Amino acid sequence: MTPSVRRRVRPSTRHAARRRLALGAAAVVALPAFSSCSLLDPPDLVVYNAQHEELLDEIVPLFEEESGLEVKLRPGKDLELANQIVEEGEDSPADVFLTENSPAMTIVDNAGLFTEVPDAALDNIPADYVPQSRTWTGFLARSTVAMYNTESMTAEDMPASILDFADPEWKGRVGFSPTGADFQAIVSAVLELEGEQATREWLAGLAENGEVLQNNLVVMQTVDSGELDAGIAYHYYWYRDREENGSDSDSSALHFFADEDPGAFLSVSGAGILAAGEHQDAAEEFVTWLTSTEAQQAMADSYALEYPLNPDAELNPEVKAFDELEPPSVDIASLNGPQVTELMTEAGLL
Numbered sequence: 001m002t003p004s005v006r007r008r009v010r011p012s013t014r015h016a017a018r019r020r021l022a023l024g025a026a027a028v029v030a031l032p033a034f035s036s037c038s039l040l041d042p043p044d045l046v047v048y049n050a051q052h053e054e055l056l057d058e059i060v061p062l063f064e065e066e067s068g069l070e071v072k073l074r075p076g077k078d079l080e081l082a083n084q085i086v087e088e089g090e091d092s093p094a095d096v097f098l099t100e101n102s103p104a105m106t107i108v109d110n111a112g113l114f115t116e117v118p119d120a121a122l123d124n125i126p127a128d129y130v131p132q133s134r135t136w137t138g139f140l141a142r143s144t145v146a147m148y149n150t151e152s153m154t155a156e157d158m159p160a161s162i163l164d165f166a167d168p169e170w171k172g173r174v175g176f177s178p179t180g181a182d183f184q185a186i187v188s189a190v191l192e193l194e195g196e197q198a199t200r201e202w203l204a205g206l207a208e209n210g211e212v213l214q215n216n217l218v219v220m221q222t223v224d225s226g227e228l229d230a231g232i233a234y235h236y237y238w239y240r241d242r243e244e245n246g247s248d249s250d251s252s253a254l255h256f257f258a259d260e261d262p263g264a265f266l267s268v269s270g271a272g273i274l275a276a277g278e279h280q281d282a283a284e285e286f287v288t289w290l291t292s293t294e295a296q297q298a299m300a301d302s303y304a305l306e307y308p309l310n311p312d313a314e315l316n317p318e319v320k321a322f323d324e325l326e327p328p329s330v331d332i333a334s335l336n337g338p339q340v341t342e343l344m345t346e347a348g349l350l
Contacts, residue, residue, distance in 0.1 A: 043072035045282040048085060048094040050078045050104060050181075051140070051269055055304045062298055063289050069282050078104035078181040079337060085274070086111045095277035096286055097136075098269065101185035103337030105136050105270035115275035118284045124291035124310045129268050131333035136272030138332065139290050140299060141307040142234040143325055144186050144265045146174075146255040147223045153230065158255040162186075162232065162263025163194070166205025175211040175219045175231040178349040182216060182234055182267065187344060188335035189265035193328055196343070203347035212349070217248075224252040234267065236305040239319050243305070256320060260328040268332050269306070 049056050053075045060071050074094070076084070082104035085092050092113075099105050108114060114135035122130055122137055129138030146165075148158055159165065165174045177183055191199045211228060213219050219231035220238060235256075241249040257263030271290055273283045289295050296313035299306065307315055307322050315322065344350045 044069035045071045045095050045279050045286055046093050046277075047071055047073050047096045047098060047286070048081045048092075049073045049075050050081045050097075050099045052100070052304060055299065055302055055306075056098070058302050059295060059298050063286060063295070067282075067285060067289070069285070071286070079107070079341075082107040082337075085113060089113070090276040092274060092276065093278075094274050095279045095283040097272050097274065098139075100267075100269055101181050102138070102268045102270050102332045103185055103188050103335045103340070104181070105272055106333055106335060107337060108272065109133060109135050109333065113274055113276070114272045115280075117271075117273060118288055121271075121284075121288040121291045124288075124293070124296075126309065126311065128329075129309050129332065131331075133333065136270045137287070137291060138268035138309050139271050139296070140269040140304075141266045141309055141322075142182075142236055142269075143256065143307070143320070143327070144189075144232070144263055144267070145235045145238070146230050146232055146257070146263065147220055147238055147252050148230045148255055149223050149226050149228070149251060150253050151226060151251055155253070155255060158230070160257075160259075161261045162257055163190070163198075163202055163261075165230070165232065166202045166209060168209060170230070171209040172211065173229040174206075174209070175213045175222050175228045176206065177213050177215050177219055177233075178206075178344060180215060183232065184337065184340050184344065185267045185335065186232070186262075186265055187340045188337060189267075189328070189330055190262045191340060191343070192330055192335055193262050196339075200343055200346070203343055203349060207347045207349055220252070221248045224248050224250065226251065230255075232263075235320070239305045239316075240303065243303075243316075243318070254320075256325065258326045260326055262328060264325065264327045265330065266307075266325065266327040268309070270332075 078099050085108050116134050117137050125137050216233040216237050219233050222228050223231040238249050238254050271287050293312040296308035296310035300308045300313045300315045
């Protein structure tokens with residue numbers, strides 16, 4: 001609705017001039033006050049955060065209280081922030097980069113923008129989750145799973161491999177969300193393990209037979225409602241819902257792929273220190289703390305229900321135990337985000 005307009009009598013020239021002068025003076029006073037606050041009290045550490053914002057909002061205050069440092073979190077998506085850091089180069093204000101999935105770390109690492117992570121941080125994490133360059137480290141992991149509707153399916157009905165979802169027998173029965181970084185990380189694992197041609201054929205089969213959904217929450221809801229028999233996602237969506245109230249998971253279950261199938265892929269969240277960052281000591285302290293037993297247990301105890309990578313931290317026992325998973329061996333530094341984007345675009349999924 002267009003608002004009505006009341007006509008006003010134009011003030012005299014002298015009155016208008018006085019009013020403009022007063023407003024201008026107020027603006028001049030107010031602006032330096034705001035600017036001086038930010039200039040005189042800058043953060044001690046700037047973190048570009050592509051991990052879940054809620055999780056970092058929960059744990060960063062623990063670090064601030066312990067260290068006495070003030071942390072500025074700049075949220076965004078994996079590839080968005082990775083490409084931003086590369087574009088900013090040595091002028092980036094970021095001191096630390098955190099991701100949900102590792103392909104975004106590789107983009108920044110390949111641009112030569114990371115420095116080595118301190119030994120004190122790397123000593124806390126198994127070598128499988130640290131690239132040989134030692135320029136970043138994993139700190140959390142999520143397991144790929146297939147959700148299935150328990151009213152239309154049994155565990156025995158589920159395929160042995162995630163690659164089988166591309167077969168015609170699954171036409172109109174399996175859902176996935178290709179636009180998110182989560183699914184793209186799964187594709188990167190298929191590419192690493194099976195090669196380009198097999199990945200191209202798998203994506204073509206999914207495009208032909210699968211149902212594209214908005215996000216992983218919708219995947220879970222659609223499977224639970226019985227609209228689809230199965231869906232591809234990460235484990236924590238289902239476990240979170242079960243812990244909250246089960247409203248979107250009470251008619252579904254999880255199928256964990258075994259025998260090092262690409263469907264058992266563990267996606268690793270990464271932490272790296274920018275070589276050109278202004279706060280190197282604070283960045284090293286933060287990443288070392290992030291991999292410590294204290295921080296890893298805090299994340300394990302949080303709403304996230306992601307797997308801590310420090311072996312001394314323990315996740316909720318309701319979640320399938322980390323040592324019971326059978327993930328494939330993947331070089332986390334070689335997962336290729338840009339090539340995945342090309343293949344998925346070619347398949348019509350992006």
